[in-house]
Amino acid sequence: MKTHHIYIFLFVLFSFHCNSQNTNRRHLPLQLVQYGDNLNTPFSAIEMLQLAEVYGASLEKEILSRPNRVLSMKNLLRNRIVIEKRPNPRDQKECTLLSEVPLFDAFVSTLQRDSVFDPQEFNPLKYTLSFYSRGEHMYRVDGTDYFIFIKSQHSKRK
Numbered sequence: 001m002k003t004h005h006i007y008i009f010l011f012v013l014f015s016f017h018c019n020s021q022n023t024n025r026r027h028l029p030l031q032l033v034q035y036g037d038n039l040n041t042p043f044s045a046i047e048m049l050q051l052a053e054v055y056g057a058s059l060e061k062e063i064l065s066r067p068n069r070v071l072s073m074k075n076l077l078r079n080r081i082v083i084e085k086r087p088n089p090r091d092q093k094e095c096t097l098l099s100e101v102p103l104f105d106a107f108v109s110t111l112q113r114d115s116v117f118d119p120q121e122f123n124p125l126k127y128t129l130s131f132y133s134r135g136e137h138m139y140r141v142d143g144t145d146y147f148i149f150i151k152s153q154h155s156k157r158k
């Protein structure tokens with residue numbers, strides 16, 4: 001009978017040990033998304049063109065009629081996407097090339113990749129970039145010194 005109690009004790013002890021290992025692997029709680037004052041104004045003409053290019057006839061239904069999506073898109077376009085030119089090789093890190101990122105053509109099947117990269121004309125919404133993951137992401141525009149940074153929506157605003 002005593003060996004039976006020892007086995008139960010060992011089983012319970014092992015169970016607690018496994019559970020404590022799992023809790024160490026859990027992610028820390030996410031910061032609440034904080035929106036800045038620059039989201040109070042309507043979409044700009046350029047932002048509307050970017051949205052229309054990607055969402056086409058579904059723009060009203062998918063974005064404009066949904067206040068939370070409007071806020072999220074404004075935050076993404078105005079605060080979270082940064083394009084930088086980094087000509088110094090020491091400032092450049094290995095990252096995913098833009099050519100490796102699929103197009104987001106769920107709403108406009110004829111959407112095309114840009115043949116030439118122009119940071120002023122670039123529409124990041126055309127690509128399935130990691131907009132809503134936990135961390136920040138960086139992409140390099142093929143054959144250039146341009147990098148696209150996607151800031152996390154959960155990081156504290158600066």
